[in-house]
Amino acid sequence: MPAPSGNPAAKESLGSRLSELGIMLPVPPTPLGSYVEASDTGSLLFLSGTLPVVNRKLAIAGRLGENLSVKQGQEAARIASLNALAIAKEHLGDLDRLKKLVKLTVLLATTEQFTDHALVADGASDLFVQIFGSEAGHVRLVYGVQSLPIGAPVIIDVIFEIEPLRHSTSK
Numbered sequence: 001m002p003a004p005s006g007n008p009a010a011k012e013s014l015g016s017r018l019s020e021l022g023i024m025l026p027v028p029p030t031p032l033g034s035y036v037e038a039s040d041t042g043s044l045l046f047l048s049g050t051l052p053v054v055n056r057k058l059a060i061a062g063r064l065g066e067n068l069s070v071k072q073g074q075e076a077a078r079i080a081s082l083n084a085l086a087i088a089k090e091h092l093g094d095l096d097r098l099k100k101l102v103k104l105t106v107l108l109a110t111t112e113q114f115t116d117h118a119l120v121a122d123g124a125s126d127l128f129v130q131i132f133g134s135e136a137g138h139v140r141l142v143y144g145v146q147s148l149p150i151g152a153p154v155i156i157d158v159i160f161e162i163e164p165l166r167h168s169t170s171k
Contacts, residue, residue: 013095013096014095014096014098014131015095015096017131018085018095018131021130021131023082023131025082025085025086025089026054026055026079026082026083026086027055027056027086028083028086028087028089028090029050029051029053029056029083029086029087030056031048032149032150035048036048037050037087037090037091038087038088038090038091040091040092040162042164043099043161043162043163043164044102044159044160044161044162045088045091045092045098045159045160045161045162046158046159047084047087047088047157047158047159047160048157049107049155049156049157050080050081050083050084050087050155050156050157050158051080051083051148051149051150051152051154051155052075052076052077052079052080052083052152052153052154053079053083054079058150058151058152059076059079060072060073060075060076060079060152060153060154061150061151061152061153062109062151062153063109063110063111063153064108064109064110064111064114064116064120064144064153065110065111065113065114066111068153070116070119070120072153073108073116073119073120073123073153073154074119074120074122074123075123076120076123076152076153076154077106077120077121077122077123077124077154077156078123078124078126078127080124080154080155080156081123081124081127081128081156081158082127084156084158085098085131088160092162096163097162097163097165098132098160098161098162098163099160099161099162099163100132100136100137100138100160100161101128101132101136101138101158101159101160101161102138102139102159102160102161103138103139103140103141103158103159104121104124104125104128104138104139104140104141104156104157104158105140105141105142105156105157105158106120106121106124106140106141106142106143106154106155106156106157107143107144107145107148107154107155107156107157108120108121108142108143108144108145108153108154109144109145109146109147109148109151109152109153109154110144110145114144117142117143117144118142120142120154121140121142124156125138125140
């Protein structure tokens with residue numbers, strides 16, 4: 001099937017696209033509890049909530065509207081998104097099985113007065129648009145919460161569409 005004309009990810013492998021963008025994926029984070037980081041069924045890959053950790057430590061901590069700026073929140077969302085891609089690569093064995101981001105949910109630790117949720121979530125959305133192209137699109141839900149695990153300001157939750165593994169019918 002020919003690639004859509006405006007979708008950079010469809011024209012080349014995702015690995016090539018990341019290299020072209022100068023993006024290196026981090027070491028995938030490990031679970032904080034009794035769960036797995038990724039689970040797929042059919043053509044969907046679900047990831048557990050992903051934190052902005054680097055080298056197994058929280059890269060950015062705090063609360064938006066209290067001691068973190070929108071820009072810091074955007075960076076935390078971007079780091080969490082890179083971790084999500086690293087988890088997907090580890091689970092699938094190959095990033096090229098990722099077809100698109102279907103849904104992005106962004107949870108933010110905020111004060112009651114904070115209202116720039118969408119701007120912070122753009123730190124994740126913009127990264128995925130760079131990688132998959134704007135034509136692929138994704139739906140998004142963003143909301144503020146009182147607290148998040150280990151003092152994280154952001155958790156992202158993603159659902160990807162994946163290319164299912166083809167099973168051979170020959171023996």
